[in-house]
Amino acid sequence: MSEFYTYTTTYTPEGNNPPNTQPKKLSFTGEGSKLFGIYIVNMLLTVVTLGFYYPWAKAANLRYLYQETALDNDHFTFHGTGKEMFRGFIKAILLIFGLYLVVGLISYFATKTGIVLLSLLSFLVLMGGFMYLIPLAIHGSMKYRLSRSSWRGIHFGYRGDRATLMKEFFIGTILAMLTLGLYNSWLITTLYRYVIGHIRFGNVAFSFEGKGADFFVINLKGVILSIITLGIYMFWYMKERAEFLVHNTKMQQDDRTIDLHIDAQVADYFALFIGNFFLVAFTLGLGTPWAIVRTMEFYTRYITIGEGLDTNSIRQTEADYRDATGEDLSDMMDLGIV
Amino acid sequence: MTNATYFNGQVSKGFEAQWTPHNGYWIIQYYDDFYELQTIRWEISDIMAGDSTPQKSTFRYxxxxHQSLLLDTQIAAPHLPEHIQNHTVDSWIQNNGLRGVxxxxxxxxxLVVSVYWFILPPLAERSAQFMPMTYEKQLGDELFEKLTADYxxxxxxxxxxxxFAQEIDFNTDYDIxxxxxxxxxxxxxxxxxGNIVVFTPLLQKMDRPEQLAALLGHEVGHVTHRHSLKSLFRTLSRYMFVSLLTSDLNGVSTTLLDNANTLFNLQYSRELEEEADQTALExxxxxxxxxxxxxxxxxxxxxTTEEEDDLGLEMPAFLSTHPLTDSRIETARSAALQQTNAxxxxxLEAIFARLQKTVVEE
Structure with a gap:
């Protein structure tokens, strides 16, 4: 892994473009009907090719969503291609298939021979396999997706180390198991801190400052009150979780720290959730593109990038990266990474 | 010469630039931060197409x-070299608009409908033939346990x-x-x-061992020709297909045993029924x-159907899963007429008489 550090000479913004550091918002101009056009062709080709078109479908989808998202009137670009993702897709299939094959074989011999230790082993291999594959998927998909994302020619990047993430994930999962899930809030916070903390947008670094204890309180309160109120509290819970994530994420450019803010109200979360639910459930999934557009509009409308990000002086720093295994692996395990 | 925005790939700042296409290369000129005129030459062969909208097109180099250049789509269009014309699916959609969608x-x-109705069923039935008999037995026994648990x-x-069944040679490899x-x-x-379930009311309605032999012959026919396995495969393959379409893969693995009940409702096709009749007659x-x-x-x-019809009852379950047609009755009748070895x-009569006593209506 070689990072790209050639462009680190300090750039002095004293020429014909003054700094531009006011608070700003992303804008999203995508339309449900256009996304539906892409979707329907994707589905058609995916079915015709027995699923092998999937990587190209995904690339077309992402390309559209990126190109309709803009900052300061310039659009984002997704550079990933179906061809790159196809390699990752095949690798991901082989990895998951291989894991199931091994587990299947062990449990086959376990029933055949009646050795209890073998069935225990097959369970451990399955657990171990997922404990290995999930951080692999997170790492790989962050690495690939971000390196294939750019704005004004400046690429995003992910500098996390796979072994460290695996270690964090492994320890966290064991603790979560031992505490019957109570540790989950700390596990997720730790993962956010690690993953977000290693995102770069050129020379802009991201960080996450959320505390596990705060997240635990939010989750505990959220779950208990949601049960008591028969789910009505869910929208307050959604708001608190989103705020925990967004308000604790910071950007650092040169010596300036930039805050992020989300100011959606409970009613807005309610409208987003209920609207999307009806759009998807009552159309047998055909309304999904409109739900995606609504979600994108929601986040771009309510999230503000605070004072301090100078969009005229972000410098290119990240290396090129083309391995898409994690991208498809995370899809297969349905990890729902943004 | 046309106005464009140039990004040098090193800093996130757009430079107002002049773009001039030439034969084989493009020239881009702009003033840098220190007001010095910079001239950039892009060889046509190394230019890559970026995203484009009806208003703006991006090119990378x-x-x-990469350096990149943002141009007015209309102005750039006539000057685009062959290798960066878009031929992707998205542009096909853009070109064909609503009609394309x-x-x-x-x-x-x-496609979905034809796969569901015409392609999956024969494929599933074909693949049912390949299942090893030992595994079929194992699966059948598990399903059987589930099905009869409530009875x-x-x-x-x-x-x-x-x-009774021991007295008859069913000519099958299955253990009935x-x-x-x-x-x-x-x-x-x-x-x-090889498991067969007979409900008591059906036995009560019979008055001759030949009728029971015919019923068993028919059901053994279903077993020997793997009809319920085929129907099960058909149901499962359809379920899997729908799950794949709605990308709900989790459901698939648990379907098999949870849906054991569908065996009751497996509708045999007419061809399968006729095949089982043929086996029974043989x-x-x-x-x-x-x-x-x-x-x-x-x-x-x-x-029974007619009686229950008169009483406003539902069709007997046997007939809803084994559709009875006039042609089936006709086939059985003409076969019986030609039979010479009866x-x-x-x-059988002795065993049948004993059997009848055990299922007398109270």
């Missing part, structure tokens, strides 16, 4: 990190009916095991691997049993 939707629906088994009748269960529906069904002939039993069995079922079956 060179090694990573409708066409794609129609194709997709047509009271008539142990006495079960013992006798198996004795029959269970008689208490119920108030007229029904019988076969589970993959079994009767091979064992010198009067094939008239088959016709009588059908009459019993038909009569003999009296004292053994």
């Amino acid at each position: 060179g090694e990573f990190p 409708l066409m794609a939707t129609a194709c997709l629906v047509g 009271t088994i008539n142990e006495e009748a079960t013992t006798i009916i198996n004795e 095991r029959i269970k008689v269960v208490e119920s108030d529906v007229v029904n019988a069904f076969a589970v993959p691997g 079994t009767l002939a091979d064992n010198h049993i009067d094939q008239e039993g088959c016709t009588e069995l059908f009459q019993i079922l038909k009569k 003999e009296k079956q004292p053994n």
Whole structure:
């Protein structure tokens, strides 16, 4: 892994473009009907090719969503291609298939021979396999997706180390198991801190400052009150979780720290959730593109990038990266990474 | 010369630039931060197409990190070299607009429907043939356990009916095991691997061993030809197909046993029924049993249907899973008319008489 550090000479913004550091918002101009056009062709080709078109479908989808998202009137670009993702897709299939094959074989011999230790082993291999594959998927998909994302020619990047993430994930999962899930809030916070903390947008670094204890309180309160109120509290819970994530994420450019803010109200979360639910459930999934557009509009409308990000002086720093295994692996395990 | 925005790939600042296309290369000129005129030359062969909208098109150039140029789409269009014309699916959609979307939707629906109705069933039935018999038995036994868990088994009748079956050579590789269960529906069904379930009311309606022999011959036919396995595969493959379309893969693995109940509702196709009838008739002939039993069995079922129809009851379960047609009755009748080897079956009659006593209506 070689990072790209050639462009680190300090750039002095004293020429014909003054700094531009006011608070700003992303804008999203995508339309449900256009996304539906892409979707329907994707589905058609995916079915015709027995699923092998999937990587190209995904690339077309992402390309559209990126190109309709803009900052300061310039659009984002997704550079990933179906061809790159196809390699990752095949690798991901082989990895998951291989894991199931091994587990299947062990449990086959376990029933055949009646050795209890073998069935225990097959369970451990399955657990171990997922404990290995999930951080692999997170790492790989962050690495690939971000390196294939750019704005004004400046690429995003992910500098996390796979072994460290695996270690964090492994320890966290064991603790979560031992505490019957109570540790989950700390596990997720730790993962956010690690993953977000290693995102770069050129020379802009991201960080996450959320505390596990705060997240635990939010989750505990959220779950208990949601049960008591028969789910009505869910929208307050959604708001608190989103705020925990967004308000604790910071950007650092040169010596300036930039805050992020989300100011959606409970009613807005309610409208987003209920609207999307009806759009998807009552159309047998055909309304999904409109739900995606609504979600994108929601986040771009309510999230503000605070004072301090100078969009005229972000410098290119990240290396090129083309391995898409994690991208498809995370899809297969349905990890729902943004 | 046209106005454009140039990004040098090193800093996120757009430079107002002048773009001039030439034969084989583009020239881009802009003033840098220090007001010095910079001239950039892009060789046509190294230019890559970026995203484009009806308003703006992006072009990238060179090694990573790429330089890029934002141009008015209309102005750039006539100057685009051959290798960066877009031929992707998205542009196909853009070119064909609403008509394209409708066409794609129609194709997709047509494809999904034809796969569901015409392609999956024969494929699933074909693949059912390849399942090893030992595994089929194992699966069948598990399904059988689940299915009969809620029923009271008539142990006495079960013992006798198996004795009855022993007297007949069904000419099958399967180990046939029959269970008689208490119920108030007229029904019988076969589970993959050799298990057959007969409900008491159906036995009560019979008055001759030949009828029971015909019923067993028919159900064994379903077993030997793997009909319920085929139907199960068909149902499963359709379920999997729908799950794949809606990308809900989790459901698939748990379907098999959870959906054991669908065996009751597996509708055999007419071809499968006729095949099972044929097997029943052959079994009767091979064992010198009067094939008239088959016709009588059908009459019993038909009569039950009519009676229950008159009473406003639902169609007997057996007929809803084994559709009875006039042509089937006709086939059985003409076979019986031509039969020459029918003999009296004292053994079967004795066992049948004992069986009848165990299932008398209270």
